[in-house]
Amino acid sequence: PAAVRTSLSSAKAHGVGVLLARRPDRSAAVPASPGHHVWIARSAAGGMLLREAVLPTLDEISDWDMAAIGAGVLPGVGSVSQEPLLLVCTHSRRDQCCAQHGRALLAGLLEQETPLRTRIWECSHIGGHRFAPVTLSLPCGIVHGRMSIQEGAKYLERPQLGRGILLAGVPGVAPAYIAILGGGVVGKSAARIAAGFQADVVILDISVDRLHYLEDIMPANVNTVFSDRHNIREQLRLADLVIGAVLVEGARA
Secondary structure, three states: OHHHHHHHHOOHHHOOOOOOEEOOOOOOOOOOOOOEEEEEEEOOOOOOEEEEEEEOOOHHHHHOOHHHHHOOOOOOOOEEOOOOEEEEEOOOOOOHHHHHHHHHHHHHHHOOOOOOHHHEEEEOOOOOOOOOOOEEEEOOOEEEOOOHHHHHHHHOOHHHOOOOOOOOOEOOEOOOEEEEEOOOHHHHHHHHHHHHOOOEEEEEEOOHHHHHHHHHHOOOOEEEEEOOHHHHHHHHHHOOEEEEOOOOOOOOO
16 A cells, blocks of 8 residues: 555664565465564564564554654554564565575475474565575564675685684784675674674775764774775775675675
8 A cells, every 4th residue: 555655665764674574385275364464573672572463454554653663662563472583585686696595595494393484484685785595583683694704704714825813813912803895784784793703893884874873883893984985995905804795786885
């Protein structure tokens, strides 16, 4: 419905992500349930919470307050779910890797006979580029599939002909200096992982608003720098490891 599309289009401005999901098995042997399955998750402000409902129509969504949801106040729809939800990106229009590897991952997960097998759904694009497959766990909000920091750490090792630098450093030796080009979904995830390893991290982005946001949420060992030709050259000179996290290949960050 047009009113629902209008409401959901404002979600991003309030820090709310919207995904479309469907059952992985849509064969005739599995009867479709009536109505529309809807989940609303809170992963940050106010603690983790997942509400779940089956709506006869989607019209109710147009009445939801996206600003309140972004602040952690969820609408009282359905009931609180005590079971986690796993979403697997299989969306090929944004990245063909999601369809190729995401569906293979989905099939492997569904082969496992676990009580939570019915809590695995496929979904539209979660975010990132060339980091497929990607899964999202709710309500914790953990995104799986970000391997840039781990792979980078491996190639800094001497056996890999690297410079022999440890991300966290050792007593008397400074930690690695990591520059991340792009502060979007991939860049934020990489920065958090690198910060957890106690590396010194800098994120470069062309959006001042995004840099302010990252400054607010990142730990003390993560700094931000406006991305321009001069700053990129300077950070490339200083960095032990550079992570490319531009959403679209060849675009500016």
